[in-house]
Amino acid sequence: MNTLTTRDKLIAAMADALQRKGLHGVGLNELLTHAQAPKGSLYHHFPGGKTELAVAAIEHIGNGIDAFFAQLFARHPEPLEAMRRWLHNTLQQLESSQFERGCPLATVALESSPEDVAIRAALAGCFAxxxxxxxAQLSNVGFAAEPAENFATLFVSLYEGGLLQARVAGSREPLVRASNALFELIRQYPREKRHEA
Structure with a gap:
């Protein structure tokens, strides 16, 4: 049986808090309560305190990205369908949380400052x-490397901005409209043949 360690529970509690409240919106006592962890355990596992825990939570989220996309694209090999499914699941989660749960990466990125070097590095790694x-998925269906990278960057930007607008509007419409426009653009874009050596 897989039992979470106190360290794992603290990371999970922080990841949840980042998604709902951001880094500065959650206090240490709340994190300890949510993790059901004893006082003092945070600094035992994370001597750097809340910042070190936040970096660990962001890296934990990043480590889950590869597995998430591997499963998503295995179930939906057509990239646009997989991306639609991702958006659909995100919107369901957003609506079921009464528009409280956004992207944990964007929430922290918005409130970070240039002094938050470790946090920004962890965030940059996740976005990358x-x-x-x-x-990679767009390349698999015939897009050349540069257009694939450009569309991937555009989709992540659209996802983050659309999710932020949806949260404050209390409506899925901003993200749905933006994603529909992007998907139509991607569908119409010519898929280039790869040059063989």
Missing amino acids: RLRAALA
């Missing part, structure tokens, strides 16, 4: 993994 996973 997202873009790379999507670009």
Whole structure:
């Protein structure tokens, strides 16, 4: 039986808090309560405190990206369908949380400052993994490397901005409209043949 360690529980609690409240919106006592962890355990496992825990949570989210996309694209080999499914699941989660749960990466990115070097590096790594996973799938269906990377970057930007607008509007419409426009653009874009050596 897989039992979570106190460290794992703290990381899971922080990942959840980042998605709902951001880094500065959650206190240490709330994290300890949510993780059902004893006082003092946070600094035992994360001597750097809340910032070190946040970096661990962001890296945990990043580590899940590869597995998530592997499963998603195995079930939906057509990239646009897989991306639609991802958006559909995100919107369901957003609506069921009364528009509280956004993207944990964007929430932290918005409130980070240049002094948050470790947090920004962890965030940049996660965003890069997202873009790379999507670009790889678009390359698999005939897009050349540069257009695949460009569309992947555009989709991640659209996802983050659309999700933010949907949260504050209390409506899925901003994200749905933006994604429909992008999918139509991707469908119409010519898929280039790869040059053989």
